[in-house]
Amino acid sequence: MPPLFSFSGRVGRVTYILSTLALGVGAVVLAAGALFAIFGFLKGSGSHAPTGPALFLWLPLLVVLGFTCAWSHLTFQVRRLRDIGWNPWIVLGCWFAVCIFDAVLAHAMPAMALRNHHSTIIGMLCNLAIFGALWFWPGTEGDQSPGGTARLTDRIRYEPATEPLRPMAVDASARGRTGFGRRGAGGTVGV
Numbered sequence: 001m002p003p004l005f006s007f008s009g010r011v012g013r014v015t016y017i018l019s020t021l022a023l024g025v026g027a028v029v030l031a032a033g034a035l036f037a038i039f040g041f042l043k044g045s046g047s048h049a050p051t052g053p054a055l056f057l058w059l060p061l062l063v064v065l066g067f068t069c070a071w072s073h074l075t076f077q078v079r080r081l082r083d084i085g086w087n088p089w090i091v092l093g094c095w096f097a098v099c100i101f102d103a104v105l106a107h108a109m110p111a112m113a114l115r116n117h118h119s120t121i122i123g124m125l126c127n128l129a130i131f132g133a134l135w136f137w138p139g140t141e142g143d144q145s146p147g148g149t150a151r152l153t154d155r156i157r158y159e160p161a162t163e164p165l166r167p168m169a170v171d172a173s174a175r176g177r178t179g180f181g182r183r184g185a186g187g188t189v190g191v
Contacts, residue, residue: 011083020073027065099123
């Protein structure tokens with residue numbers, strides 16, 4: 001399996017599902033621990049908002065943790081899309097464009113926005129489609145090496161003819177036969 005932060009190679013369904021679940025659980029545990037540490041330091045002071053040294057110590061950790069998890073999840077998505085046989089940069093670019101359009105639409109027309117006021121049903125369905133494809137779409141056959149790529153066209157082989165085409169020879173004994181198929185059902189047999 002390629003390194004955690006690499007865009008090269010492919011990842012199958014099971015590896016993708018287990019990796020993203022482990023990444024998500026790990027990120028939640030680490031973020032909860034960091035937030036508990038921030039608010040745990042402030043518990044005795046009676047304050048509910050992080051201020052002072054606790055904020056400056058833990059906030060960079062949360063930012064680095066968030067960036068690391070987002071980057072590794074992006075690499076898994078790229079490798080999984082490549083395993084499916086799709087160009088990952090086109091798919092992710094279109095997904096990003098739909099998300100931007102969805103956010104602009106939600107702010108321009110608040111009546112269409114979902115409860116969070118940042119997206120509409122369009123974005124939710126797009127995310128659900130990407131999620132479903134990454135989890136359930138079968139991978140393509142082809143080069144399984146870490147740097148290998150597979151495309152849907154890998155299954156179609158074009159092999160140019162090595163010899164020029166020649167007219168087919170016709171059997172002289174079959175010229176008198178009329179009918180259907182090899183048995184001559186519908187015409188004369190054995191002339």
